[in-house]
Amino acid sequence: MTRTMSTEAQLRWLSACYFFFFAILGVMVPYLGVFFDARGFNASEIGLLLAILMATRILAPNLWAMVADRTGMRAELIKLGAGAGALTYVSFFYPGSFGYMALSLAIYTFFWNAILAQLEVITLETLGDRAHRYGIIRSYGSLGYICLVVGAGFAIGQWGPEILPYIGMTLFVGMLASCLPLPANRVKVEAEAAGGFSLRGPIAWFLLSAILLQMSAGPFYGFFVLYLKQAGYTEFAAGLAVALGVVAEILMFMLAPRLLGRYGSKPLMFISILLTSARWLMMAFGVDSLFWLALSQSLHAFTFGLVHAASIQFIHQQFDSRRRSQGQALYASLSFGVGGAIGTWLCGHIWGIDPSLCWVFAAVCALLAALAVLPLPGRVKPN
Missing domain, CATH: 1.20.1250.20 (MFS general substrate transporter like domains)
Structure with a gap:
């Protein structure tokens, strides 16, 4: 080509x-x-x-x-x-x-x-x-x-x-x-x-929110299947639950363009992360119910799908063309790398006390992540 x-x-x-x-x-x-x-x-x-x-x-x-x-x-x-x-x-x-x-x-x-x-x-x-x-x-x-x-x-x-x-x-x-x-x-x-950039203001708050959000996902990435098995579900049922979350994510990616065009990044990130906090509480206290499990997995559309789409847009707007690769790399490494590693590590310690406490910890992290979104510029829309 x-x-x-x-x-x-x-x-x-x-x-x-x-x-x-x-x-x-x-x-x-x-x-x-x-x-x-x-x-x-x-x-x-x-x-x-x-x-x-x-x-x-x-x-x-x-x-x-x-x-x-x-x-x-x-x-x-x-x-x-x-x-x-x-x-x-x-x-x-x-x-x-x-x-x-x-x-x-x-x-x-x-x-x-x-x-x-x-x-x-x-x-x-x-x-x-x-x-x-x-x-x-x-x-x-x-x-x-x-x-x-x-x-x-x-x-x-x-x-x-x-x-x-x-x-x-x-x-x-x-x-x-x-x-x-x-x-x-x-x-x-x-x-x-082409040098560095300042990690202050909106960028700093955004990255803090991303790290906290991925910390909240620690028990999901590291212990989800084990948690479901302890609750009496089979591996096949756990696999179906994972698949449900990914299907919801795909559907949200299809809807995200219209939502981003109408509301912008900040409100969508804030609402999605609040729903994520509610999702982890469902896992903590409602895992025995197939209804609450299915609803929790459906919220993966917000936990990852809409948050990620809005985050990518935010980075694209906050970093100029000379530094966009650094911006995307920072988002990936600090959120999915550092945040995910810390969340999984901490949940490994909490798990020995009470597995359901991992999800309470996750809900608190997600709530803090939502609060970190508030200082971001209002109604940041796609270019």
Whole structure:
């Protein structure tokens, strides 16, 4: 493809990139622990290996963003990340020692984590004054996630956990094939203007809210299935509950453009995070009821879908074109990386006291996250 690629054609390729990126996540998050267990690693070793995935998610996006904002190379970095990720993922096929697997995981996730922040920036710059359509494009990522959560689970049930590297390699190749046609429309950056930025005012409050929100998601990401099993649900029922949440998320991504265009980012973030606080209280006190469980999972449309769409819009408006990669990387690493890690770690300690207290802790974190939204500029609308 050339630079003359139409906007709609580029958006189709970007949608495919989202699909494969989050499809890879849909394989790694639920099933990587199962894969390592089948390879003979104990619980402590598996925990350390999964921590590497979190650590690279904190470090890699910011390092790659510095390169992107200084050079203007964004599509190139997506291609480099996908290509190098696919190449280094080959090492995952070899059943090596703990040290070998740790190194393999660190290398390929370092390249894989280079992709998302640049993908977000390119998508919003391609949309231009139609940035409110972001949710529709991003929904393909949610579709990829749910397809692989279900598909990989079926495949592992049929052929065992050793099928996972083959699934992963197929998805990495699909990611590379989807990003290669993207035109290299570099953003020209003045050297003296490509430096840092001040984490004060609205940006500081926004990032604090994002960290607190992902802290609140700690028990969901780390202990949701275990919590449901203790409440008497089967693994299949827990899987259906996860699927319900992702379906709600996809539907919200479809509605998000209209909502963002009418109300702007701030009120939607505030309301969504308040609903998230209510959602965690439902998990604390209503998990035995199928109705409250289903309602709680339906609110994932707000917890992630609408909050994320509004957050991406907010970052795109608050950071100029020279620093947007850094802005998206900060959001990803501080919220999903730091916030998620702290929330999961704290819930690991609270769990031993009373599992339901994890969800009360989550509700308090979400309430604080909602309060941190209040100082943001009012009715920030898409460009």
